[in-house]
Structures are given as structure tokens and as C-alpha cells.
Amino acid sequence: MDFRFTEDEQMILDAVHELGREELQPHACEVAERGEFPEEAIELCREMDIFAIPVEEKWGGLGFGFLLWGAVGELLSYYCQTTGSVYGAHMLCQYPIMAFGTDDQKEKYLKPLTTGEHIGAFGLTEPNAGSDAGSVQTRAELRGDKYILNGTKIFISNGGVAETYVIIANLDPSKGTRGLTAFIVEKGMPGFEFGKNEKKMGWDALPNRELIFQDCEVPVENVLYKPGRGFRVAMGTLGVGRIGMAVGAVGLAQAAFDAAILYAQQRVQFGQRIAEFQAIQFKLADMATEIEASRLLYQKAAWLKDQGEAFEKIASMAKLYSSETVSRVTSQAVQVHGGVGYTREFPVERYMRDAKLFEIVEGTSEIQRGIISNLLLRENHI
Numbered sequence: 001m002d003f004r005f006t007e008d009e010q011m012i013l014d015a016v017h018e019l020g021r022e023e024l025q026p027h028a029c030e031v032a033e034r035g036e037f038p039e040e041a042i043e044l045c046r047e048m049d050i051f052a053i054p055v056e057e058k059w060g061g062l063g064f065g066f067l068l069w070g071a072v073g074e075l076l077s078y079y080c081q082t083t084g085s086v087y088g089a090h091m092l093c094q095y096p097i098m099a100f101g102t103d104d105q106k107e108k109y110l111k112p113l114t115t116g117e118h119i120g121a122f123g124l125t126e127p128n129a130g131s132d133a134g135s136v137q138t139r140a141e142l143r144g145d146k147y148i149l150n151g152t153k154i155f156i157s158n159g160g161v162a163e164t165y166v167i168i169a170n171l172d173p174s175k176g177t178r179g180l181t182a183f184i185v186e187k188g189m190p191g192f193e194f195g196k197n198e199k200k201m202g203w204d205a206l207p208n209r210e211l212i213f214q215d216c217e218v219p220v221e222n223v224l225y226k227p228g229r230g231f232r233v234a235m236g237t238l239g240v241g242r243i244g245m246a247v248g249a250v251g252l253a254q255a256a257f258d259a260a261i262l263y264a265q266q267r268v269q270f271g272q273r274i275a276e277f278q279a280i281q282f283k284l285a286d287m288a289t290e291i292e293a294s295r296l297l298y299q300k301a302a303w304l305k306d307q308g309e310a311f312e313k314i315a316s317m318a319k320l321y322s323s324e325t326v327s328r329v330t331s332q333a334v335q336v337h338g339g340v341g342y343t344r345e346f347p348v349e350r351y352m353r354d355a356k357l358f359e360i361v362e363g364t365s366e367i368q369r370g371i372i373s374n375l376l377l378r379e380n381h382i
Contacts, residue, residue, distance in 0.1 A: 003299045009068050012050070016072050019044060020079030028080040032350055035204040037161050041083045045076075046116035051090060055098060059106050060114040065306035066240070070247045070298055077251025081354050082205040084251055086119070088244035089157035089206075093120025096166050096182060096237045100225040109164050109184055121162035122241075123153040123185075123211050124234055131367045133168070133234055134177040138213060140169035145220050147183065149213040152195070155361075159209030160194045163187045166237070167211070168230050180230035184222040191216030202353035239312045241362045243305065246298035246318035249326040249358045253291045256326075256333035256351040260284065263337050263346075280336060287329045294322035313375040320368035323358035330355040 005013065023044055031038045045051065054069045055061025069091070077084025094113045097105055112118040129135040138151025149169050153159075165185045172179035185192060195210025225233050261284055264275035274280050297318035304311035330352040334341035341348050359365050 001300065001303050003067065003303065005068065005071070009064060012053070012064075012068065013071055013075065015048060016050065016075045019048060020075055024076070024080035024083055028082070029347060029350070031080065031082050031205045033204070037207060038080065038082050038086070038205060041080060042086060042116070042119070045083065045087065049115075050087070051094070051116040052114045054091075055094070055110065055114045059098075060111045066243065066302040067299060067306055070243060070302045073244060073247040074251040074254070074295075077248040078255045081248070081252055081255075081351075082203065084248050085203060085206045086158060088241070088248055089122070090120045090162075091244055092122035092157075092237055092241050093162065093164055093166050095240045096122070096224060096233050097184065099236055100182070100233050101184075102221075104221065105184060105224070113164060118163040119158055119161055120164045120166070121156050121158040122237060123156050123159075123165055123167040124238075125155050126151065126153055131364060133180070133231065136168055136170045136180055137173070138167070138169040139173075140171050140181055140183065140218075142171075142220070147181075147218045147220065147223070149183065149185070149191070149216040149218055151213050153211040155198060155208045156211050157206060157208055157361075159211055160197065160207050165211065166224060166233070167213075168234050169213075171227060175228070177231035178228050180234065181227045182224035182230040182233040183218050184224055185216070185218055189216055189218065201356060202350065203357060238362060239315050240305070242315040242319035242368075243298055243301045243311075245358055245362045246294065246301070246315070246322040249319075249322035249355075250291060250295050250298060252351055252354060252358075253287075253294065253322070253326040253329040256330045256348055256355075257284070257287045257291055259346065259348050259351070260287065260333040260336040267338075274336070283332050283336060287332055290321075290325040291329060294318065294325045297321055313372060313379075316363070316368045316371045316375075319358075319362060320365055320372065324365060326355045326358050 024041055050072055052061045053064045054066050057063045073087055076087050097110045113120050140147045140149050167183045167185045168180055170179045171181050191214050193212045195212050198208040264280050267274045301311050301314040301318045333348040334352050337348055340346055
């Protein structure tokens with residue numbers, strides 16, 4: 001495995017570094033406090049063509065891989081968690097069309113997603129279907145040359161601002177997961193509306209809206225892959241999404257660590273900088289080690305994906321470990337800051353609030369442990 005980047009790839013990373021330092025980081029706190037979608041930041045990402053990184057050139061992409069996509073996502077999340085999360089959620093719509101779409105679907109939907117002209121979102125979660133994807137209750141019924149969708153999705157990242165949605169609905173609940181079907185749904189289709197935007201513990205500027213379908217008409221040509229094969233589409237998408245969650249967690253953890261080490265070298269107590277106390281040094285050592293291990297896990301998962309090899313187990317490991325790492329690291333960053341770390345004068349309190357989400361979305365830590373253990377037992381079956 002070689003995680004080094006080519007000269008062209010490094011040029012992209014350098015440009016994203018500059019974007020982050022000059023444009024994203026100075027406004028990250030304001031974006032979060034305002035709770036509004038970061039349209040200006042996303043427009044800058046469009047101009048830099050970063051939504052095109054892993055897409056084939058024939059569909060307007062740059063033809064790079066998921067390893068570079070992950071490195072860019074880490075930087076975005078480091079400088080502005082909201083921008084990084086929009087970038088990651090966008091891929092949950094982009095990837096299934098890349099992987100399962102027809103040429104016509106790619107021409108119509110993938111190209112504008114790749115340029116960033118359209119933002120994407122993925123709709124799986126429902127009030128009674130989160131970790132249990134087989135319990136999707138949003139119904140799809142074939143009527144002539146259209147499918148009619150009825151149901152509600154919740155917690156949908158980029159919901160409301162996205163123009164293109166990949167939606168998982170159920171053609172036949174009696175078939176369990178074999179009844180699930182994926183559809184490409186456009187904002188503005190009759191019968192497709194948006195409900196409340198969730199008020200959350202963190203991520204105030206990331207929209208997480210209800211998607212409401214009331215006799216929503218979707219053309220038959222908008223079925224993604226095949227009727228009854230939506231579970232495969234969903235699981236493939238979630239595999240890539242778990243790499244994305246690890247990417248975001250590492251970016252946020254690195255931001256918290258850098259804030260902690262800077263403060264530790266500036267804060268003086270008992271006549272010396274607190275960075276000189278062994279108790280603080282050991283915290284910093286543990287934080288740095290866990291971040292590096294998390295980064296290597298997501299890099300391996302992305303590299304395996306780029307090689308066309310099985311990556312699901314490592315992706316789940318990366319998501320599990322990095323999500324728990326970012327919770328530990330942000331908590332310790334607040335601890336290093338002491339009392340001021342609990343105030344909004346420093347960003348670490350926001351980092352700590354944002355961190356918890358990583359242990360929940362794209363499959364909770366408990367779900368990841370189940371996936372990992374099942375794959376391990378399958379690999380070592382006697």
C-alpha cells in the first residue's frame with residue numbers, strides 16, 4: 001500500500017489547504033453560530049472542482065480515487081466541519097449514481113453533481129428504519145410508466161438544499177430487503193416536499209430535514225440499478241459513507257488536537273506552561289496516536305476501494321475507531337483548556353458537541369461492531 005500522492009494530487013491538496021486557511025477557517029465559527037447553509041463556502045468548492053475528484057473524466061470528473069477524495073474531505077472538515085459534512089453527504093448521492101446508474105442517468109444527474117451545480121442527498125433513514133434498513137416503510141407502487149412514492153424520511157443531510165436525491169423505498173414489504181428499490185428523485189417533483197429541519201446538539205448549519213412524499217410521481221427510468229435491488233445500492237453507498245464519516249472524524253479530531261497543543265504551549269500555571277506537565281503530555285501523546293491510527297484506517301479503506309478490492313470491513317473499522325477517537329480527543333481538548341474550554345470563547349466546546357454525531361450516523365458503533373464481527377467470522381469460517 002502506498003498512500004503518497006502524485007504531484008497533481010498534491011497540487012489539489014495544497015489548493016484546498018489554502019482555501020481552508022484563507023476562506024473556510026475564519027468563518028467556521030460564524031457559520032455554525034448562524035446555523036445557515038454555507039453557500040459561499042460551497043461555491044468556492046465548486047470553483048475548485050473538488051466534487052469531481054473520484055468521478056470518471058467522461059462524466060466531467062477528474063478521474064482521481066477515493067484516497068484523494070478522503071484527504072480533501074479531511075482538510076475541509078479540519079477547517080470547517082460544516083463544509084466537510086456537506087461534501088461527505090453529497091457523495092452519498094453521487095456514488096450510487098456512479099456505481100449503479102445507467103449512462104442516461106449519469107448524463108442527466110451525475111454530471112451536474114460532479115460540477116457541483118447540483119448538491120446531492122441520500123434518503124434511507126425513517127422514524128422506524130435507521131440501523132434496520134430492511135424496515136423501510138416508504139412505499140413505491142408502479143402505475144403505468146411511473147412509480148408513486150409515499151412516506152417520510154428523516155435526518156437527511158443536505159435535505160432541502162440538495163437538488164438530487166437517491167431515495168430507498170419499498171415495493172413489497174413482504175419481501176423484506178428484497179422489496180427495496182432505489183430511485184433518483186428531483187427537488188420540485190410533484191408530491192415531494194420538505195418537513196422540519198432538526199435542531200441538534202451540534203452541526204447547527206448542516207441541514208437535516210424531513211423528506212415527505214405524498215403521491216410523488218417518479219418516472220420508471222429513474223429506478224437506480226434494478227427494482228428490488230435497492231438494498232444492494234444502499235449497502236454499497238453506506239460502505240463509502242463510512243469512509244466519509246471516518247474522514248470527517250479525523251479532520252475534526254485533528255482540529256481539536258491542534259487547538260489543545262497550541263493552548264497547552266501558551267497557558268502558564270504554577271510558573272510554567274501546562275505543556276511541560278507530564279499529565280498534559282500524556283494526554284497529547286494518546287490523542288495524536290489515536291488520530292494517526294484513525295487516519296491510517298480510512299486511508300487503507302479508501303485505497304482498497306480504489307483497487308477494486310473488498311473494503312467494507314476496514315471501512316467499518318475506520319468508522320468505528322475514528323468516531324470513538326474523535327469523541328475522546330475533543331473531550332480531552334476541552335479538558336486541556338480547562339474552564340475556558342467549556343465556554344464559546346474557544347472552538348473546542350463546539351468540536352466536542354459535533355463529535356458525538358460520528359458515533360451515531362452511517363451505522364452506530366454497535367452496528368459497526370456487528371458488521372466487523374460478522375465479516376471476521378465469515379472469513380474464518382471452518
